[in-house]
Amino acid sequence: MKETLTRDDLVAALRKMGDDLTEQAETLRELDAAIGDGDLGITITIGFGALEEALDELADQDMSTILMRGGMAFNRKAASTFGALFATMTMRAARELRGVESIGTAELAQMATAAFEGVKERGKAELGDKTMLDALGPTAEALQQAADEGVLLVVALERAEEAALKGVQATVEMKSKTGRSSWFSERTQGVQDPGATAVYMMVRSLAGYVATAE
């Protein structure tokens, strides 16, 4: 269990995230195939692959640089809606990390909120439009709440995971209002949003790292 994340933790957590998400690529592909174009599986596999490769070069940079460059590497190799939004998230979160040496609950909450705002700006979507915002929003909110209460990182991430899961489950009943799936908005009801699912998986992976890492 980790109380804060150092630079090495950030790198390790990102690697774990890559491994975890890549393992789930087929699930994401299927969800995206159901209401999108089915490329999210490839995006995840290639994108996280590129990120992990970039980490090899970046390991001795500061945390902010690692996160920003890592996200850019993801989108360079696996550009897509998800890729651009992933890069936007990491870039905005990285901004919050400038000069920061270790990530606790407060820092993580700031990062998540910044990422959420970034995605909103880039994608011009709203909560409830059936997008990754619907997982990212609750995540940021839960972390902010945890930060306000001053709870430990591991608890904060437990709550964030729960919030993200609820958020992602709520997307099932939503009708898509933006992006590819909005072209057949009616038919998207009943299917969980793939991008939101990916965000939930990322939160879960991070929660897992913090809970189990020595």
Next chain:
Amino acid sequence: MKETLTRDDLVAALRKMGDDLTEQAETLRELDAAIGDGDLGITITIGFGALEEALDELADQDMSTILMRGGMAFNRKAASTFGALFATMTMRAARELRGVESIGTAELAQMATAAFEGVKERGKAELGDKTMLDALGPTAEALQQAADEGVLLVVALERAEEAALKGVQATVEMKSKTGRSSWFSERTQGVQDPGATAVYMMVRSLAGYVATAE
């Protein structure tokens, strides 16, 4: 049973031939698909269809004209190797019919021989090359023999049918030396030649007409 064929018989026999061969079109398609391009089924269906249509217009012409124009109508609508050779056969046979009022064994033998020579000229193939010649040659020969012996048309056609059948069966073991199938000559062994099969079916149809018509 018919002792000779009049103009009305010729028309009726050609119609029967069209019906019989069209019924067998699928068999011919399959044989042609095995060692050729599979179009012989369509050629037969369309070609004999065109011939039968032409007969409606031609019924009051003389026998020679009926046969020649009928063959040309076949090839106009279903041009192909088989179509061109069918037109060649009918044209050459028609030449033998100029001024003839009824077809007995001798006339039929002359027609078959002329058709055989015509196909040889047009197609530049030899007996044993695995072509329709291998059915047409034995047919002409059997009819000539029958004519020499002076036997009745029905008997002559019985023998011709038998000869054509033997001829067509012999094509099974032959390797194709001309036309489309010669491009994979080796692999044609074991398959009966489609064009020869069609000729055999034509002879059988005619034999049937002569044997059963009132």
Next chain:
Amino acid sequence: MKKIINEPMAFVDEMLEGILLAHPDQLKVTSDPRAIIRADAPVEGKVAILTGGGSGHLPVFLGYVGQGLADGCSVGNVFSSPSAETMYEATLATHGGVGCLYLYGNYSGDTMNFDMAAEMADMEDIRVETVLVSDDVASAPREQWKRRRGVAGLVFAYKVAGASAAEGATLDEVVAVTRRAVAQTCSMGVALAPCTVPAAGVPTFTIGDDEMEIGMGIHGEAGVHRGKLESADQIAERLTRAVVDDLPFKRDDQVAMLINGLGATPPEELYVLYRRVRQILEGEGIFVYRSYIGEYATSLEMAGASLTLLRLDEELTRLIDAPAKSPFFEQS
């Protein structure tokens, strides 16, 4: 679907290598291997037309880089957007000092990446305007036509924008006439069989042996009607009705028409379809000024076709008639 490929992950790069080997007189690559531009770029004093999108749609997008067409293209993985950085490279390498038009199909992946690229170009004081092509009638109602997908209508947009820029128009002029063209372009497609993205290995959708889907998107996005496969004439009726009633196209309108094959559908079938669409249009008094029939915007080996109409005015007619030349599109 069986494919003539090597490593699926190398597919796009090997394809690009082949295209560059084949057409060095017309195309060249920039410092970014996915940013491909005209061999004579940058053309000083000419508005640069930049495009891009996922691979798998040739001649769209790269095939329309050429004389009287686009200047550069950023090339994504199959059915995936290119990156912002690639588009930025293409921009740097083609802009001729008088601004750039980003002209591409309305897909959120492309929009987000190319918007990022435009912001990067802006930091270099390169002026970028964007026109999104959104011609697929099946993807949103008329009132929301700007939300529609971009499909084969891209071809007319390239033709118009490219010819206008080649004539020496300013960026504002190019943008204006291209917007006008896009606003008067409608498409409707039918899919009969899916395609398979090499790296995915499974078909983009499933469809019964006796079924068709009207309005399906070029990546397999669901359409507006799935039913029994109909005759070419019935399909023509459906596509024409959808397109004509949408804008709507009216008696005495003069149009450019595109019957586009999605990949596996032979040109013979496209002409059978063309025949009936043309008859219907003539019946309605709509005059077909110019026709394009063939594979202009594909989806790998998808089977199916689409109809696109562009309503012409005097300027658009001149621009559509202008010569153009790329390795994939030639008109003299």
Next chain:
Amino acid sequence: MKKIINEPMAFVDEMLEGILLAHPDQLKVTSDPRAIIRADAPVEGKVAILTGGGSGHLPVFLGYVGQGLADGCSVGNVFSSPSAETMYEATLATHGGVGCLYLYGNYSGDTMNFDMAAEMADMEDIRVETVLVSDDVASAPREQWKRRRGVAGLVFAYKVAGASAAEGATLDEVVAVTRRAVAQTCSMGVALAPCTVPAAGVPTFTIGDDEMEIGMGIHGEAGVHRGKLESADQIAERLTRAVVDDLPFKRDDQVAMLINGLGATPPEELYVLYRRVRQILEGEGIFVYRSYIGEYATSLEMAGASLTLLRLDEELTRLIDAPAKSPFFEQS
């Protein structure tokens, strides 16, 4: 395979109707609806190039009727020869007083019908010479190359003969240079999936989901090797070896190269194939002077591709480079 057609028996006539509706400035019909000729035919004083064959191979055959190409075409049913009478009509309507070249693929149905047509033309004192294209290496050994099938090599033959006739060459000259081109043209193909003739309704051949057939003919005639589907690079190796070793093509030869798609194979894959063939040729010191990549001779929706090489000399280079224009082929 699902098709966008109406009555299968009407397929060819409806396709022709569509083509004539679409391209009235370039093509016209004769008194025989299956004999289609250049809109400006007959061209007085020019050798007329006549071609023809079964439908289902667009742009072959009709697609090569145009400026600097053929003058007329007789159009058969799908994969079936046109009739002698149709070819005769096309001949009457195009000959410009200085003789005709019948230029087509070596298939016995066509040969027999066009020989009949030539005899009919002869009776009208129209001189006809015939050059058969027989470029498919898979169909007979080198010593018997004149027995081979005609496949995508037709495209180079049209280009050469058409350009020569357009230059004002005599019939004998056109025949001589076309024969020289044909004698130096070799092709080899690979099929991955069959096509279905509309009126037949069943695939032309069957092949396992993981198989390919090297050397298969464009109507599904059996090839020389059936085996597991290989990578694009391995296929390139097979096709290139077969073609190069056949003529043989040698170091310092200059060639025109065609990578042709059979129907369902996307252009992206053709460029992946092109890439490797080109690398191999360069490795052997064979110089690719000009490349054509795309669908130039198809088999409906068959999946697969072919490689064609033509060894160039000075005259052939000039003729290959000459401009040409038809509704399906444009080179400036």
